[in-house]
């Protein structure tokens with residue numbers, strides 16, 4: 001069993017600026033751990049990318065799974081505090097993370113075109129109004145507010161997945177039932193020929209959270 005990354009370097013005050021790991025974060029960790037052997041032995045990644053890294057807990061955990069330190073672990077977040085904290089979390093857990101403050105992957109394509117072997121996203125998924133999303137004053141609100149169906153940021157990400165994934169690449173996406181996961185799978189299949197499965201699901205209070213896994217037909 002791989003231990004959850006140590007976040008002792010963070011103070012309660014830090015969580016006023018960055019999303020505190022919660023059940024959704026831990027479900028994504030559990031999904032990566034479930035796939036650990038597959039990731040180590042079959043994917044053997046060169047480049048991993050996490051969108052919306054928050055504290056960096058997920059990418060640090062992925063680094064621990066991969067173990068040998070040969071993969072480049074890139075993280076992005078729209079929140080500059082999150083980018084700084086992500087780097088610190090990696091450092092405090094002896095994992096090298098390269099963190100960039102940007103919207104999704106702005107500025108990184110086309111250099112990362114078809115080169116990401118492991119892609120992760122625990123997105124802002126909570127159903128809100130569009131105004132809550134786009135007029136939100138607090139950076140923390142951007143961590144969870146997802147707009148209509150909780151899908152407004154997710155839907156911006158979907159076309160990028162096909163551009164980012166390598167031939168052997170896999171994409172892990174956290175969703176809740178309200179995000180209409182079946183519809184997301186249909187979009188990915190019909191528009192980008194990406195296969196999918198529900199890797200894990202769990203109830204967190206009244207929220208049904210699930211991890212979808214996507215990969216190319218060619219594998």
Ligand SMILES: C[S@@+](CC[C@H](N)C(=O)[O-])C[C@H]1O[C@@H](n2cnc3c(N)ncnc32)[C@H](O)[C@@H]1O
Pocket residue numbers: 019020021022024025028051052053054055056057058076077078079082102103104105122123124125139142143144153
């Ligand atoms: C639900 S939190 C997940 C944080 C962390 N990955 C975890 O699992 O604990 C979503 C994260 O996505 C970031 N985010 C929201 N919109 C984004 C965007 N357009 N581009 C990049 N990051 C974004 C937020 O700042 C936040 O850190």
